[in-house]
Amino acid sequence: MSAHAGELHAGHDEHHGPPLANQSSRVDARTLGMLLFIGSEIMLFGSFFAVYFFVRVANPSAPAEWPPPPFEFPVFVAGVNTCILVTSSFTMHWALQSIKRGQRTAFLAGMVLTFLMGLAFLCTQVIEYLNVGFNTGDGAFASVFFGLTGLHGAHVAVGLSLLLMVTIRGFRGHFSPEHHHGVELPGIYWHFVDVMWIVVYTTVYLL
Amino acid sequence: MESPFRSEEAAFRFLLITIGAFALIVVASWISAFLGFIVFLGLSAAAVAVYLRQRGPAPEREHVEQRGGAGGRRVLVIANETVGGPELLSAISTLALTQQTEFLVVCPALNSRLKTYTSDEDPAREAAQLRLDETLARLASVGIVARGEVGDGDPLVAVDDAVRTFAPNEIVLSTHPSGRSNWLERGVVESVRAHYDVEVTHVVVDLEAEA
Numbered sequence: 001m002s003a004h005a006g007e008l009h010a011g012h013d014e015h016h017g018p019p020l021a022n023q024s025s026r027v028d029a030r031t032l033g034m035l036l037f038i039g040s041e042i043m044l045f046g047s048f049f050a051v052y053f054f055v056r057v058a059n060p061s062a063p064a065e066w067p068p069p070p071f072e073f074p075v076f077v078a079g080v081n082t083c084i085l086v087t088s089s090f091t092m093h094w095a096l097q098s099i100k101r102g103q104r105t106a107f108l109a110g111m112v113l114t115f116l117m118g119l120a121f122l123c124t125q126v127i128e129y130l131n132v133g134f135n136t137g138d139g140a141f142a143s144v145f146f147g148l149t150g151l152h153g154a155h156v157a158v159g160l161s162l163l164l165m166v167t168i169r170g171f172r173g174h175f176s177p178e179h180h181h182g183v184e185l186p187g188i189y190w191h192f193v194d195v196m197w198i199v200v201y202t203t204v205y206l207l
Numbered sequence: 208m209e210s211p212f213r214s215e216e217a218a219f220r221f222l223l224i225t226i227g228a229f230a231l232i233v234v235a236s237w238i239s240a241f242l243g244f245i246v247f248l249g250l251s252a253a254a255v256a257v258y259l260r261q262r263g264p265a266p267e268r269e270h271v272e273q274r275g276g277a278g279g280r281r282v283l284v285i286a287n288e289t290v291g292g293p294e295l296l297s298a299i300s301t302l303a304l305t306q307q308t309e310f311l312v313v314c315p316a317l318n319s320r321l322k323t324y325t326s327d328e329d330p331a332r333e334a335a336q337l338r339l340d341e342t343l344a345r346l347a348s349v350g351i352v353a354r355g356e357v358g359d360g361d362p363l364v365a366v367d368d369a370v371r372t373f374a375p376n377e378i379v380l381s382t383h384p385s386g387r388s389n390w391l392e393r394g395v396v397e398s399v400r401a402h403y404d405v406e407v408t409h410v411v412v413d414l415e416a417e418a
Binding site: 187 | 212213214215216218221222226232233236243
C-alpha cells in the first residue's frame with residue numbers, strides 16, 4: 001500500500017460516520033425520549049381511567065356496589081401480587097446501585113430477581129383472569145376491569161422484555177460503573193409500571 | 208418543574224411517595240368516602256405545589272471547543288429588536304478594531320406563544336431577517352464583515368444552536384434596559400454565563416432614549 005493510500009485510510013478513520021447531530025435540548029436525548037414515552041403512557045392510562053370513572057361514578061346507571069354483586073374481585077391475591085411487584089422495584093433499584101458501585105454479582109442477582117418477580121406477577125394475573133368468575137361480556141365493570149388490568153399487564157410484559165435484555169447483556173459482561181444507561185432507562189420504565197399498578201390496584205380493587 | 212422520571216433514583220423515590228400517598232387515601236376512604244376524596248385532593252395539590260417549587264439540578268458548565276488559528280477571535284452576537292442599536296454596533300466595532308475577529312450575528316425570531324404553538328413563525332422570521340440584513344449592511348458600511356442567521360425564537364436555544372456550529376470565543380448579548388427587557392426578566396444573560404465557559408458581554412441598548 002502506498003503512503004498516500006495509507007494517509008487516505010487514516011483520514012477515513014478520523015471521519016468515521018456522519019457528523020454529530022446538533023443537539024439543542026439540555027436534556028440527554030435518550031432520557032428525553034423515555035420521558036416523552038412515559039408522558040404518552042400517562043395519557044393512555046388516563047383515557048382508560050376516564051372510562052373507569054365514567055362507568056363507576058358519572059354513569060346514571062352506575063352500580064351501587066363495586067363490583068356489582070354477585071361478582072367479587074380477588075383483592076387478597078391481587079394484594080400479594082402488588083407486594084411482589086413493589087418488591088421488584090426495590091430489587092431493580094438495588095441492581096442499578098450495585099452496577100454503579102461496580103458490584104457485578106449483586107447487579108446480576110438484582111436483575112434476575114426483578115425479572116422473576118415481574119414474571120410471577122404476570123403469571124399470577126393470568127391465573128387470576130382464569131379464576132375471576134366473570135368475563136368481558138358480563139357488563140361494563142368487567143370490561144373496565146379487564147381493560148385497565150390488561151393494559152397494565154401488557155406494560156409489564158414490555159417491561160419484562162426490557163429486563164430480560166438487560167439481564168442477558170449483564171451476563172455477557174455489558175455495563176460498568178461508567179456505562180449503565182441501558183440499566184437506568186428500563187429501571188425508570190419499571191418504576192413507572194409499578195406506580196401505575198399502585199393507582200390501578202387502589203382504584204379498581206380497594207376503593 | 209423537576210420530572211419525577213428524570214432518573215432511576217427519582218423514579219424510585221416517586222414510587223415510594225406514591226405508595227405512601229395511596230395508602231393514606233385508602234385508609235381515609237375506609238373511614239369515609241368523602242374523607243378519602245378530601246385526602247386525595249389535598250395530596251394532589253401538595254404534590255403539584257412541591258414539584259412546581261422544585262428545580263432540576265443545575266446543568267454543568269459546557270466547554271466550548273475553540274477553533275480558528277492564533278489571533279483569530281470568534282464572536283457570537285445575539286440580539287433581536289436591539290440588533291441595530293448604536294451601543295451594540297459600537298461594541299462590535301471596538302472588538303473588530305482590537306483584534307482580527309470573525310462575527311456571527313444571530314437574531315432570534317421572537318414570536319408569541321400562541322403563534323409558536325400553531326407554527327405561525329413566518330412573519331417573525333421575516334421581521335428578524337429584515338433587522339438582521341439592515342445590521343449586516345451597517346456593519347459592512349464601516350468595514351466589518353459579519354455573517355448573520357435568524358435563530359430559534361427562544362434566545363437560549365438560539366445561543367445553543369449557534370455555539371455548536373460556530374464555537375465562539377466570546378458571546379455578546381444585546382438587550383433592552385432592565386425593566387423593558389423580557390430576556391433580562393427571564394435571566395437569559397445569567398443562564399448563558401452559567402452555561403458556557405466563554406466570556407459573555409452584556410450590551411444594553413436603549414432604543415427609546417435614542418428615539
